[in-house]
Amino acid sequence: MRWIWIDRFIEFESGSHAKAIKNITLAEEHLHDHFPGFAVMPGSLMIEGMAQTGGILLGETNQFEQIVILAKVPNVSFHSWACPGDTLTYTAKLTDVREEGGVVQCVAHVGDRLVAEAELIFVHLDRDDPELGAIDQKSFVFSTNLLSVLDVGRAGDGSAPSRLAG
């Protein structure tokens, strides 16, 4: 399994906002334990999905030159839940970008229903920082793998004959 908690971007306005979706499925192992008989997407993973949406939005402002990590979640509220079969839409707005990092306001919806909202603070790390080696790679908001989510959709929607089909 890959640590990728968004499926694709459906909107991306550089330096402003982005929308990403996450389709929830019972193929996800953890939903069978969270909870038995009542499968709901864990709130912590929704925060991760919002952080990946917002982290890529922030990282893109400087062409991913700096490493972006989620540093603090000052506020988060859950208003509802999301189940297998639901599509979560994460909408992230960049409210502050500085040399040291940035702030993102994010909301999660299933259809029109508000599921969660959060404020996320990210910091920039210098790739040349000698202390970087001590940092857990898993905490990085984006990595080569995560950025592959930006490629999703390039295959098209199947309505046009692809080069391979011919």
Add this chain to the structure above:
Amino acid sequence: MPTTEEIYVKVRETLVDALGVDDDEVTAEATLGGDLGAESIDFLDIVFRLEKNFSVKIPRGELFPENLAAADSSFVEDGMVTESGIAELRQRLPHADIDTLAANPKVENIPDLFTVQMIVNFVESKLADEG
């Protein structure tokens, strides 16, 4: 230009939001780390919020300088801040109560310079500069 009291009230709101502390914990003398439990990332959060709440620009390191004690090896000797270190602190943290530190210049007392009052002083001079 807001009064000192108005600035204090807004600084208190800022710290309540950033640190999740209660109003009454945010006294003028409260230290950010020791009394209010601020960790390194919280200092960045505080700067973000101060900028927004007071509509000012706070360049990196201006309110919370980095690597204070490590900047020069002559600033610290046997766990005590030297006279040149105190002079440096007066320059880099003009809004902090350096006199109290000078009376007991242990290195571990440096974080106590970061008080609520220091932020109020900083914002007040910042707003005055921007006129």
